Amino acid sequence: MCGIVGIYYKNKELNTQLGTMLASMLVQMSERGPDSAGVAVYRNTVHPSKTKLTLHAADPEYDWDGLGKLLAASLAADVEVKVRVSHAVVVTNAPLQELREWLGSNCPDVRVMSAGSTIEIYKEKGTPREFVDRFHLQDIHGSHALGHTRMATESAITTQHSHPFSTGLDLCLVHNGSLSNHNRLREQLQREGIEFQTDNDSEVAAGYLMWQLHQGASLKQALGSAINDLDGFYTFAVGTRNGFAVLRDPIACKPAVMAENDDWVAMASEFRAIAQLPGVEQATVWEPSPATVYSWGSE
Amino acid sequence: MTEFDLATDSVRALNQSLHDSPQGHWRVSHPDGRHCIAAGVDAPVEIAIQGHVGYYCAGMNKQADIMINGSAGPGVAENMMSGSVRVSGNVSHCAGASSHGGLLVVEGDASARCAISMKGADIVVGGSVGHMSAFMAQTGRLVICGDAGDYLGDSIYEAVIYIAGKVGELGADCIEKEMTPEHLKSLKDLLTAAGVAADPGEFRRYGSARRLYNFNIDHASDY
Numbered sequence A: 001m002c003g004i005v006g007i008y009y010k011n012k013e014l015n016t017q018l019g020t021m022l023a024s025m026l027v028q029m030s031e032r033g034p035d036s037a038g039v040a041v042y043r044n045t046v047h048p049s050k051t052k053l054t055l056h057a058a059d060p061e062y063d064w065d066g067l068g069k070l071l072a073a074s075l076a077a078d079v080e081v082k083v084r085v086s087h088a089v090v091v092t093n094a095p096l097q098e099l100r101e102w103l104g105s106n107c108p109d110v111r112v113m114s115a116g117s118t119i120e121i122y123k124e125k126g127t128p129r130e131f132v133d134r135f136h137l138q139d140i141h142g143s144h145a146l147g148h149t150r151m152a153t154e155s156a157i158t159t160q161h162s163h164p165f166s167t168g169l170d171l172c173l174v175h176n177g178s179l180s181n182h183n184r185l186r187e188q189l190q191r192e193g194i195e196f197q198t199d200n201d202s203e204v205a206a207g208y209l210m211w212q213l214h215q216g217a218s219l220k221q222a223l224g225s226a227i228n229d230l231d232g233f234y235t236f237a238v239g240t241r242n243g244f245a246v247l248r249d250p251i252a253c254k255p256a257v258m259a260e261n262d263d264w265v266a267m268a269s270e271f272r273a274i275a276q277l278p279g280v281e282q283a284t285v286w287e288p289s290p291a292t293v294y295s296w297g298s299e
Numbered sequence B: 001m002t003e004f005d006l007a008t009d010s011v012r013a014l015n016q017s018l019h020d021s022p023q024g025h026w027r028v029s030h031p032d033g034r035h036c037i038a039a040g041v042d043a044p045v046e047i048a049i050q051g052h053v054g055y056y057c058a059g060m061n062k063q064a065d066i067m068i069n070g071s072a073g074p075g076v077a078e079n080m081m082s083g084s085v086r087v088s089g090n091v092s093h094c095a096g097a098s099s100h101g102g103l104l105v106v107e108g109d110a111s112a113r114c115a116i117s118m119k120g121a122d123i124v125v126g127g128s129v130g131h132m133s134a135f136m137a138q139t140g141r142l143v144i145c146g147d148a149g150d151y152l153g154d155s156i157y158e159a160v161i162y163i164a165g166k167v168g169e170l171g172a173d174c175i176e177k178e179m180t181p182e183h184l185k186s187l188k189d190l191l192t193a194a195g196v197a198a199d200p201g202e203f204r205r206y207g208s209a210r211r212l213y214n215f216n217i218d219h220a221s222d223y
Helices: A012-028 A064-075 A096-106 A128-134 A182-191 A201-214 A219-229 B011-020 B181-194 B217-222
Strands: A003-009 A036-042 A051-057 A079-084 A087-092 A110-116 A119-125 A144-150 A172-179 A232-239 A244-248 A257-260 A264-268 A284-286 A294-296 B002-005 B025-029 B046-050 B065-068 B084-087 B103-106 B119-125 B139-144 B160-163 B174-177 B204-208
Touching: A003 A012, A003 A172, A003 A232, A003 A244, A012 A036, A012 A128, A012 A144, A012 A264, A036 A128, A051 A064, A051 A096, A051 A119, A064 A079, A064 A087, A064 A096, A087 A119, A096 A110, A110 A119, A119 A128, A144 A172, A144 A232, A172 A201, A182 A201, A201 A219, A201 A232, A219 A232, A219 A244, A219 A294, B002 B011, B103 B181, B119 B181, B139 B181, B160 B181
Parallel strands: B002 B025, B025 B046, B046 B065, B065 B084, B084 B103, B103 B119, B119 B139, B139 B160
Antiparallel strands: A003 A144, A003 A264, A036 A119, A036 A144, A051 A087, A051 A110, A079 A087, A172 A232, A232 A244, A244 A294, A257 A264, A257 A284, B160 B204, B174 B204
């Protein structure tokens, strides 16, 4: 099961509506995924000299200010910390590799949910409604976003096992389906230097795209190659710093519906997630064809 | 006229009313992609749904004439027994799956597996259909005014496919067959009944080569 959603603004004046629209889409996907929910939002791009991380700690009382001060002192860097429930967005001019090493040695309870210049990832167990309310999703503005509601069938209900996953800078993928060649592919990608945090199949798809993008492929080309190299059932929605794309496997048994008007493009597992969006009356509604890449933004 | 507004009324309340006191004309507003709208109706009522519907709309329909003024999600009119279902927009996959009787008309496009395992209904699609349409269809007619995706009629039994546009790769045991005057008339009557303006002369007929469903002992080594 699981529900996935995505929204991309063609009209950037609508960026202030991102959180509200994303929230309504997620809540509509509650029946498809009542166990946990998560989003990747693209917003507030930082200066090229800086890196933005989203961090998560299980302890609700975690001392994020303390972490920020220690990080600034240890790496002699500028550090800005903004807390959102169990997550914190950290913006700093410290180099990414040093940051990761420092966090790994000094903050074993903290997980890196995303890294890049634009992406922020928030995810937590509980119903989509609880997630939306706790994280005040309505307050979040941005250019595009992905969302996932999970019905756990294979592994535990924890924040770590919740989606979305990010592998690589500013790249995120949400997946409905299951891959059958992910173990072999993970080994191949690890040899190419791509790192994985879990044994999850969706993370392998994200890693594969990252590897393709590293090779110089466009998002559209990377997804075109994925049709040949990924085996299994999937509907993917993919976000990059400035791009948004959708792909279904050649059999296309996992649902997907898309809608596009002059202002935005939306995709979801079911139409009811889109039915609530302002402007849907003017949108073209269609089912994406199998093995066909749909992309907007980055080339 | 019985009116239901699904912005405030539940789908369950609508369906229960349709089952308990099925009379006259019904109008359903704000479907907003909800599932199972007007499923299991068994009475000669007329139902107009104003907007897009989700999964399994008009499933198991018997006798009712159901109009969807919008697009439909997966499995519209699945297992229909009789009556009619008409969709003004597009439909998702498995439209008319396992339908035994009645008429399903899709004015737009249908997605994958349209008429899969059809058992006697008539399905008329004004646009194109996706891959694996009429898979294992046993009897009934599928009319496609546009194009068909790959594997059309895979493992088809005795259902008949009429198509005006292009056909992708044909499914196993599906072949083009002669369009006889009898088939032409059957198609013309069906297009008229469906209210679809298309020239029957532009259609070709496809069906089963009947090589797949009889096990041939002489070719045992080929299986």
